[in-house]
Amino acid sequence: MHGDVGNARTYPFPVRFHVVQGATTDEVVAGADRARAMLPAFITAARDLEAAGVRAITTSCGFLSVVQAEMAAAVSVPFVASSLSLVPLVRQMVGGRPVGVITAHSGHLSARHLSACGIDPDWAVVRGMEDVAAFSDPILRGAESLDVETTQSAVVDIVRALHRDVPDLGALVFECTNLQPYAAAVQAETGLPVFGIYHVVQMLHDATHALHFDGQV
Numbered sequence: 456m457h458g459d460v461g462n463a464r465t466y467p468f469p470v471r472f473h474v475v476q477g478a479t480t481d482e483v484v485a486g487a488d489r490a491r492a493m494l495p496a497f498i499t500a501a502r503d504l505e506a507a508g509v510r511a512i513t514t515s516c517g518f519l520s521v522v523q524a525e526m527a528a529a530v531s532v533p534f535v536a537s538s539l540s541l542v543p544l545v546r547q548m549v550g551g552r553p554v555g556v557i558t559a560h561s562g563h564l565s566a567r568h569l570s571a572c573g574i575d576p577d578w579a580v581v582r583g584m585e586d587v588a589a590f591s592d593p594i595l596r597g598a599e600s601l602d603v604e605t606t607q608s609a610v611v612d613i614v615r616a617l618h619r620d621v622p623d624l625g626a627l628v629f630e631c632t633n634l635q636p637y638a639a640a641v642q643a644e645t646g647l648p649v650f651g652i653y654h655v656v657q658m659l660h661d662a663t664h665a666l667h668f669d670g671q672v
Contacts (some may be wrong), residue, residue, distance in 0.1 A: 456603065458636030460515045460652050465635070468660055471509055475500045480516075480595050484560055487521045487567045494522050498529045505530045511659035513652065517630035518563070520571040533659055538652045539572040542628050545650055546578050549625025553580050555617050555647075557610065558630040559594055560585040580624070582617050584609070584631065594633055603636075610637045611644050618645050626650065 457464050461472065475496050483490045497519070501512050511533045512526075519526075520537035527534040539556070546554050558564045561583025566576050584590045589605035592598035618624050629635060629651035638649040 456601070456636050458638075458653070460632035460635065460656075465653065466656060466660075468664070470656070471504065471507065473500050473504050480597070483516050484518050484563050484595065486563065487518075487565055490518055490521050494525055497522060497526060501526055501530045501534065505532050510663040511535075513655055513659065515632050515652075517558070517632060517652070518568060520568045523571050533662065535655050535659065537568075537572060537630065538628060538632065538650065538655050539569065539574060539630055541650050541654065542569075542572060542574045542579055545626050545628060545648070548648075552623050552625030553621050554578060555614065555621065555624050555627045556581045556630055557614065557617075557627060557634060558583050559591070559633070564630065579628075580617060580621050582613050584613070584634075587613075590633075594631070607637045607640050610634060611640050614641050615644055618647070 456462060459465060463470055475493065477496060478493050482493055504512055509532065512530065513535045514537065517537040517539050520539045523536040523540070526536055542554050542556065556579045558581055561581050562585060564581055564583070569576055569579060585595065587606065587609040589602035590609065593601040614627065624647060626648040627641065627645070627650065629638070629649070632652040635651045635653045638651060642649050
């Protein structure tokens with residue numbers, strides 16, 4: 456789907472994908488320890504990408520925040536494991552107001568996942584998509600198709616309820632990298648800034664491919 460982390464059309468520049476064998480949803484989302492057990496495979500993949508000339512690396516799942524430190528130390532190019540790394544910066548942008556985090560599974564997003572990105576749990580108000588079958592069946596359980604319209608309506612409903620519960624909400628961050636296609640609908644409903652993995656990728660690209668300015672005033 457256009458806008459999804461795994462669609463090359465999402466980005467206005469070339470990207471390279473690398474599939475880590477065994478890194479299923481069960482292993483990555485189910486718990487921090489199971490995700491960390493995949494660390495050697497992820498390090499190998501990141502080093503392969505670096506050797507191929509890639510200038511910056513990210514992942515396709517925000518739950519991999521728990522491997523940020525080791526992965527960044529294992530390569531010499533910038534590495535960001537999760538869009539959750541944006542939360543401390545976003546919180547500063549909005550004057551310390553609460554940041555809404557929309558995740559694939561709120562029951563599995565732990566304090567360890569947050570602290571790995573420098574997030575105090577009090578900073579984030581978490582809501583999950585685990586009860587939305589149109590989303591969770593394909594994303595978490597491997598069903599073959601995703602109902603885009605139903606998923607978009609559900610995301611908007613979840614964020615609407617969150618905004619109602621937290622009127623001073625300052626911004627939203629999508630932990631789940633599959634939610635970016637729905638950012639425009641969410642923003643139209645709430646008027647809030649919406650951040651996600653797309654912004655991480657764009658930032659990494661711009662930082663490693665500096666623009667040439669003409670020098671004129």
